[in-house]
Amino acid sequence: MILEPNIETMDPQKLTDEIIKPRLRNLFQRAYQQFSYYKQLFHDNHLDPESEPFSLLESLPFMTKKDYSLLENEALRNSGKLLFYMEMTSGSTGKPKRRFQSYADDLNELKLATRVMAGFDLSRDDTIVFMDVGDPSIYLWFARACEALGVRDTIYYGIQSDFNQSIKGLSKLDPTVIFTVPSLLVRAYNAILEIYKEAKYKRLKKIIYFGEKLEDNIRSRVQEDLEVEIFSHYGGTEVSTLGGECLAHDGIHIYTDANFPSFLNQKAIDDVTFEGEVAWTTMLMDVQPVIKYCIGDVIRISYEKCRCGRTSPRAKIISRTGEGFSIYGVKFYYDTFLNTIYSDISSPGFLQIVLSSGKKRDRLTVILPEKLKNREEEISQSLYYINELEFYLEERFFDLEIKFVQNSYFTGRKIPSIVDKRKSGVSSQKKDFNQ
Amino acid sequence: MIDKIKSLVEFAYNKVPLYNRLYQKRPEIKSIEDFKELPIITMGDFAICRIEDILSDLDEASIILPPVENRAVFPFPRIESPLDRDNRYRIFYFMLQESGIPEKARFLVISDTPHSYYCGEIANNLLYYGYPTWMMLLRDHSDDEVLKWIGKFEPDCLFLGIKWVPEVFLKSGISNIFTINQYKQSFRGVSHFDIYAVTELCWVGIRLPGGHYVYPEEYFYIESDPESRAIILSALGSWLQPFIRYRTSDRGIALGDNSLQITYIGEH
Numbered sequence: 173m174i175l176e177p178n179i180e181t182m183d184p185q186k187l188t189d190e191i192i193k194p195r196l197r198n199l200f201q202r203a204y205q206q207f208s209y210y211k212q213l214f215h216d217n218h219l220d221p222e223s224e225p226f227s228l229l230e231s232l233p234f235m236t237k238k239d240y241s242l243l244e245n246e247a248l249r250n251s252g253k254l255l256f257y258m259e260m261t262s263g264s265t266g267k268p269k270r271r272f273q274s275y276a277d278d279l280n281e282l283k284l285a286t287r288v289m290a291g292f293d294l295s296r297d298d299t300i301v302f303m304d305v306g307d308p309s310i311y312l313w314f315a316r317a318c319e320a321l322g323v324r325d326t327i328y329y330g331i332q333s334d335f336n337q338s339i340k341g342l343s344k345l346d347p348t349v350i351f352t353v354p355s356l357l358v359r360a361y362n363a364i365l366e367i368y369k370e371a372k373y374k375r376l377k378k379i380i381y382f383g384e385k386l387e388d389n390i391r392s393r394v395q396e397d398l399e400v401e402i403f404s405h406y407g408g409t410e411v412s413t414l415g416g417e418c419l420a421h422d423g424i425h426i427y428t429d430a431n432f433p434s435f436l437n438q439k440a441i442d443d444v445t446f447e448g449e450v451a452w453t454t455m456l457m458d459v460q461p462v463i464k465y466c467i468g469d470v471i472r473i474s475y476e477k478c479r480c481g482r483t484s485p486r487a488k489i490i491s492r493t494g495e496g497f498s499i500y501g502v503k504f505y506y507d508t509f510l511n512t513i514y515s516d517i518s519s520p521g522f523l524q525i526v527l528s529s530g531k532k533r534d535r536l537t538v539i540l541p542e543k544l545k546n547r548e549e550e551i552s553q554s555l556y557y558i559n560e561l562e563f564y565l566e567e568r569f570f571d572l573e574i575k576f577v578q579n580s581y582f583t584g585r586k587i588p589s590i591v592d593k594r595k596s597g598v599s600s601q602k603k604d605f606n607q
Numbered sequence: 608m609i610d611k612i613k614s615l616v617e618f619a620y621n622k623v624p625l626y627n628r629l630y631q632k633r634p635e636i637k638s639i640e641d642f643k644e645l646p647i648i649t650m651g652d653f654a655i656c657r658i659e660d661i662l663s664d665l666d667e668a669s670i671i672l673p674p675v676e677n678r679a680v681f682p683f684p685r686i687e688s689p690l691d692r693d694n695r696y697r698i699f700y701f702m703l704q705e706s707g708i709p710e711k712a713r714f715l716v717i718s719d720t721p722h723s724y725y726c727g728e729i730a731n732n733l734l735y736y737g738y739p740t741w742m743m744l745l746r747d748h749s750d751d752e753v754l755k756w757i758g759k760f761e762p763d764c765l766f767l768g769i770k771w772v773p774e775v776f777l778k779s780g781i782s783n784i785f786t787i788n789q790y791k792q793s794f795r796g797v798s799h800f801d802i803y804a805v806t807e808l809c810w811v812g813i814r815l816p817g818g819h820y821v822y823p824e825e826y827f828y829i830e831s832d833p834e835s836r837a838i839i840l841s842a843l844g845s846w847l848q849p850f851i852r853y854r855t856s857d858r859g860i861a862l863g864d865n866s867l868q869i870t871y872i873g874e875h
Contacts, residue, residue: 245665245666248658248659248668249657249658249659251658252657252658253654255684256673257671257684257724258669268669306731306734308727308730309724309727309728309731312724312727312744319720319744325743325756326743327741327743328741328743330730330740330741332734332737338739341760344761345760563735
């Protein structure tokens with residue numbers, strides 16, 4: 173279903189001239205007036221917020237996660253009596269990043285999410301089960317978007333660390349749509365498969381995922397085993413909903429009338445396809461807009477018209493930059509761990525994070541130089557209290573291990589800051605699928 | 608208790624411009640009687656201030672709970688620091704313990720859309736304390752559909768975050784029912800627990816079946832105005848946005864022994 177055909181199927185040039193350009197102009201003016209950070213940015217780059225919007229966008233520098241933190245308090249002040257909500261990440265600088273929302277933000281974002289949900293072709297008769305661990309707030313927001321489409325049955329299903337036991341109850345709910353994060357889907361997959369072996373639970377038609385990349389081989393496997401259609405929702409804490417797949421399943425539709433992409437190190441794949449690290453400009457965000465903000469994703473974007481009739485470009489997520497990782501959809505950043513362990517931020521030491529799959533649960537291994545061994549207990553306690561991590565450790569969703577190695581491990585060769593071996597865990601899980 | 612009150616008052620005077628202006632000079636709190644001499648504050652006082660004048664530190668604002676119903680004249684969210692959030696969790700744990708609901712009991716939280724964020728936090732707290740929890744949003748479901756869904760979950764407890772509680776929930780066969788601000792109702796035939804909550808303060812206390820509302824005294828000092836019976840709350844666990852002698856739109860009688868009889872709950 174195309175919720176707003178007048179915009180979603182509009183001629184791209186017309187969309188650019190009539191909608192994107194005025195919205196960019198308005199954004200630059202607002203940003204200049206309301207944020208000292210942006211004002212300084214325009215001044216430092218000798219730019220006038222009234223200039224032609226696209227050349228201005230081209231001239232503005234890319235915004236980093238560190239820059240983002242400079243917006244926060246002004247956004248809170250600007251929201252004033254219209255403050256509605258706040259979303260938070262685990263933080264890339266040891267401190268969580270906060271995005272404040274006004275009532276207008278809530279409505280704008282809900283409208284966009286509803287448009288994305290419509291692309292998943294949900295119906296009033298669907299039973300949607302949002303399956304996750306911990307905080308259900310993001311799902312409540314998705315549930316409101318479903319409600320706007322007339323869907324009646326939306327359920328948040330809290331999973332406990334005993335996946336098999338927790339998943340059993342799912343069969344009674346007999347959902348038609350499961351909405352979850354890929355890592356949880358993979359972790360719970362054997363239990364889900366067990367349920368769906370029985371023909372009586374065959375109402376499941378769709379799986380919608382978000383928050384993490386779902387590997388293609390896993391996606392195909394789930395599609396085949398469960399005979400379901402899989403859709404991806406794409407977004408981020410700082411930019412909210414960006415887009416989603418349609419029934420054509422040929423990439424994620426990006427709604428450029430709301431969020432405009434720019435690229436760092438862009439390379440052309442062909443006449444209509446480009447690849448690079450994407451930076452977003454949020455034109456409809458009210459109290460905390462971003463301009464050319466790098467969220468850390470490398471995407472390939474195609475401007476070719478989709479079979480579904482939408483004219484918006486479609487993205488495929490190629491990779492995420494290596495500074496962070498996700499556990500059940502919650503983002504954690506290397507710097508958070510680094511700053512927690514090394515109090516002197518100006519002279520950080522060595523650290524490597526390794527994520528691996530255990531038989532019962534995943535393992536997060538923090539590798540440090542042996543000279544820190546005498547601080548093991550203190551470091552262990554500090555890590556335990558990293559925002560959000562406490563819950564996952566307390567509830568035994570994964571194990572934390574601290575490993576000390578000789579200095580030469582870090583100095584002898586260039587080592588990656590984060591190693592995610594959970595993909596191999598997925599492979600072994602895949603073997604389990606065959607059993 | 609008095610030491611905690613004194614610390615909060617001093618903190619608010621030093622860090623929050625609204626209280627600094629309100630008190631005019633550093634309050635000398637040596638006893639509860641001294642404390643009761645402090646001026647009462649209302650939502651109106653907060654509403655005319657800029658946000659930076661009611662918070663102790665903008666950098667610490669980390670959690671926001673949206674206004675529940677958005678019907679008050681000045682709908683105001685609850686804004687918390689991580690410390691305030693932890694205190695709120697402890698208050699929730701106090702209520703769970705008071706209820707006597709055993710560990711691992713299964714909860715089904717049922718909410719309408721306006722209460723959904725608030726109830727999401729309830730689900731979040733229940734999960735945090737190890738209670739298997741599910742949540743469903745109530746829309747135009749018929750009584751039969753509601754019963755069907757409850758039957759599918761087979762919970763031990765229902766947590767109802769809805770404006771009014773239809774009879775159907777009493778027919779569900781679930782013996783433990785939690786509600787929010789249903790001070791007038793006391794269901795028979797089930798264990799009915801009612802949570803007293805104020806949007807900008809979040810949950811305060813719990814009414815046990817057949818009893819009065821109880822609250823954790825380490826987190827609240829509650830007075831009631833002798834004439835108007837207005838409930839005056841001091842939240843000893845809210846440091847980012849302190850509420851000191853805050854007159855709510857609710858009425859009741861402070862009974863001592865950290866208990867409260869509520870006679871009216873206004874618009875939040």
